[in-house]
Amino acid sequence: MPFAGFWLSQMPDIVFRAELCFGPNLALDEAKQMNMRDVQRADRRGYWWGLGLVALATLLGQLVHRFFDPTNIMALYLLGVVITAVAWGFGPSVMVATLSVLALDFFFVPPYLTFVVADTQYVFTFIAMLGVGLTISYLTSRIRQQTQAARRRESETTTLYALSRDIKVATGLEDTLHTIIENAKETFQHDIVTFLPDPERNGKLRPHVGSAGLAIEDKDLAAAQWSFEHQKTVGSGTDTLPDASGIFIPLNASRGPVGVLALWIADSAAPLAAGQTRLLEAYADLAAVAIEHIELAEEARNAQILAASDQLQTALLNSISHDLRTPLVSVIGVLSSLQEEEMGLDEAARKNLIQVAREEAERLNRLITNLLDSSRIEAGAIRISRQLVEVGDIVGVALGQLSGRSGSRLIKKNVPSNLPFVSVDFGLIVQVLVNVLDNAFKYSPPDSPIDIGVQQVDDEVEIVVADRGVGIPPEDLAQVFNKFYRVHRPDSVSGTGLGLSICRGIVEAHEGRIVAENRPCGGTIIRITLPIEEPVTRERGKAK
Amino acid sequence: MSPNKPRVLVVDDEQAIRRFLHLALTSQGYEVSEAASAERALALATSCRPDLIILDLGLPDMDGVEVTRRLREWTQVPIIILSVRGSEGDKIAALDAGADDYLTKPFGVGELLARLRVALRRLPHPGSEPVFTGGDLTVDLAHRLVTVCEREVQLTPNEYDILRVLVTHAGKVLTHRHLLREVWGEAYELEFHMLHVNISNLRHKIEPDPTSPQFIITEPGVGYRLRVN
Incomplete structure (x- = not known):
């Protein structure tokens, strides 16, 4: 929209003022603190400023009245409409447009200081002025909304980018959860709790709290469990379980639910703004992907370990079965030849055979001892008593x-x-x-x-x-x-x-x-x- | 069945091991009775009054250490423990509970018979012999005189006390705790290092080669034993 773009670029001070009304950093401020009360206060202020601008235009009009036609003074009022629309949005600018028409009629169209119009052509001027004013109001305020939305999106993108970057460097599940919790806490200014299924407790959810001293009540656990099982956002501000301590958003990854993210809202009188809910959902999506990623990595690692140990076991069996059997061959051989009396062994041969059997049996004993020790070392089960x-x-x-x-x-x-x-x-x-x-x-x-x-x-x-x-x-x-x-x-x-x-x-x-x-x-x-x-x-x- | 044959009670849940011990011991003139469980062992120990018990630590119905403890409640019959490698803790517990010696499975018959003889020899007059002689070492308990190759050796009181305890239990394995208790008293039961240092010093005084001791034998992780010929 080149027209509005022109106005915005030509009036940086007005834009700057607009930001002042919402705080020093509109972009972050929007995402963090723009709840309903702030918006309403800003709106009311817009009406007062609009009123002031109409008064100002009237005053200026009075100064130049004797040199210009009333139709030209109209431009002054329209300027007021544009400024109001850019700075304070649609509502105040509509009011300014209406008031401007009335003020023009009252102060500058003869007969003065009445709303009576002597020259009927001014009726057309008023209608046109109102039409132009309303159009400007509408267009400008839409541009304003879009700019704000773009800023908000940019800020959301920045926040989410920061989160994804932090998650990427996080190692392990605990670290990732910590990163998500800390990031979200900073963005939303509320405590965040994640709930993940605990394999040791039959898959029941286990809370993971970022800040100490946060009490997780049974109803909160129940809300989290419900959200997890039904894949629905529940908790404060929703129709389901509204008296839970926060908003519970299910974490959905490609393979199904991985947990629940909860935003702890300490002050239940201040629900989350629409923009923040969306941001929170984006957070939940990112968290879900990150958690799933870690779970997949874990599974892959376990599979690898399993495969490696399988390979090891095969190698072990191949190597060991030979070494185990060799001494037994000698032992069984010696014992059976001693049993066979017709072999007629002399005393020296018998002694020799027995010596062989004994040595081989002892070799077997050493081998088994080594095998047991080796597996104990491998399993980390070796206890050192110093x-x-x-x-x-x-x-x-x-x-x-x-x-x-x-x-x-x-x-x-x-x-x-x-x-x-x-x-x-x-x-x-x-x-x-x-x-x-x-x-x-x-x-x-x-x-x-x-x-x-x-x-x-x-x-x-x-x-x-x-x-x-x-x-x-x-x-x-x-x-x-x-x-x-x-x-x-x-x-x-x-x-x-x-x-x-x-x-x-x-x-x-x-x-x-x-x-x-x-x-x-x-x-x-x-x-x-x-x-x-x-x-x-x-x-x-x-x-x- | 001569009444002079020493009676040995073999307690092991493995039938093959009982059979092998039965054969080996009867051929050496012992009278053998067998028990496959702790319960049966305790019953037989009262009914046939054996002169020695060979007790496996890994019984199905009761911990061997507990069996030792129960036997020691009423009898001083020598007990030789059979254990597997790696269960040093159980071995020490059984010795501290009153067992006299141990053998690690698998063991040779020669070793078993030697231990049996040592355990039985001590039986009639425990610690009553006033002079111990083993190889070049002579310990005269009555005169507190220790000689190696007929040369008198000067020992500190603690070193002498250690040697005295070892001599009165010659051939038997003594746990670290046992030695510490006998020499220094119960308060010093865990001062293992004190014992090791004294043993080391003692060896330097009486052993021809302290790094391969002839008299004071180390039982790794368990204690010490005075070798008898």
Whole structure:
């Protein structure tokens, strides 16, 4: 509408004044605070200003009366109509148009100071003036409404954009809900509560309150539940459950309802303006999409985890069933040959067979122990009961447990006597050392020596086990601690690839580290580092 | 059935384990009775008055710790606990409730028989032997004299008290709490570190190689035991 556009652009001060009437920032003010009372007060003020403008036009008219025709003075009045229409809308400008016609007649059309018209052509002037005035009023006020609507929309868009931007950076459901609640609270100046179905309570809605001290009564929960189940906006200002503490809007996403958003209206005498209800609904839509998005992401993640664990289980079963059966083959074989008396085994052969069966049964026992530990570490079910332990004692107990397997091998210990105590789970750390030593036994020649060293480095204790075996290919060093990872060698020793992964699980649960290195002159070094939690004095003598 | 045969009550809900223990023990000259439940075990303990009870901790009808507690209400018969790995808490609870020793399943017969002998040997005169000798270590309780390789060792009062308690219960596993209570008193029951430091010092004085102890054996997470030959 070029005509109105011209007027608006030509009269910035009038527009500015119009904004003043509604507060410093019309755009935000509209959305936030324009309730009915404000609108009514603004309207009444418009009428008074209109009246003033008519008076002003009359005064100016009186000044120029002797130079101009009354028809020209009409332009002054029409200016008043335009200003009123732009600044205060349709109602006041209609009043100004009507009053202007009457004032023109009364003051400027002879005979003066009466409404009687001597020259009948002025009747036409009045009709035309009223017509033009009303048309201007109508057109200008429509432009005004559209401008206001555009501003409101812009402000809504800005608010919603800000919300969607904040939601995008929010991580997780709690964070997103918090963002929605905080944003809406700032926009609507009311408390916001979201209600989401609680899987632990059979899908009943659970309120999520933004600000503390907000009492959710049973009737509010009931209103939320009703809104959720019937997919209808209920609560204050609606026909359904109007005495609830707020407006309850169902959150509808593409896959169905995800919850309910409630705007807490503390002062029930001030219902929400039409524009705000629309904005609130837009908020609800955004919130619904955001919540659904998070739920979908969660489901996708769960599905992924499930698939991964499924894969793991298949791998585990394949690897384990072989390792479980192999020792049993020997055990059953030995026992059945001992049972068959016609085989006529001599004493030496019998002893030999029994030795084989025993070793294999013990291997099976170690394997099952490792499997159980591994699954416990995996499930996070491993409980660490710490106690202060002398590191030398750990080495002693571990070697004691392996005494049957070390054979004639030379084990060189370098364990100083003044080592500090470490706070660890004794049994678990012993197992780490047993697993590491067991590997050293398996992967180095039977007659080669094994070195065990313990030393304190700053506030850590380092246990080093070094063998004279073939070592680990450099590209595998980092991976030997992964589950089921085994260094592939032609003459591979039996094993499941669990031992070192268990070691890492246990050591890391102690906030320690375990690393593998190759020995410069051949062999493998495993370093276990454990933190010393508190400096402990080792005074000899009476501790009491 | 000779009246001199020691009677052993085996309590385990697994029939295979009962059968294996029955065979192993009868072949070694023990008289064995069996119970598959705690209720039956408590009944048999009163009716056949065994000289020793082998008790599985994982019984279907009652917690093994509770069984130990009920037995200890009226009898001092030695109790050897059978447990699975990973249940250290139950093991300690059973030992603190009065059990004498424990074995972790699976175990070898040799180990079981050794424990049985230790438990039964203590029976007639608990702590009455005035001089303990094990390898190079000699502890003369009457004269408070400790020698290693016939060389006298100077111990602090606490170290001596620990050794005395271990010697009077030689071969038996003593929980940390038990040792702390006996040496320092009940108020010090949880001062585990104090015990560890003293044991460490004691080992440096009496063990030829303190990092692989010959006499004072660590039972990881449970306590200590004095080895007997």
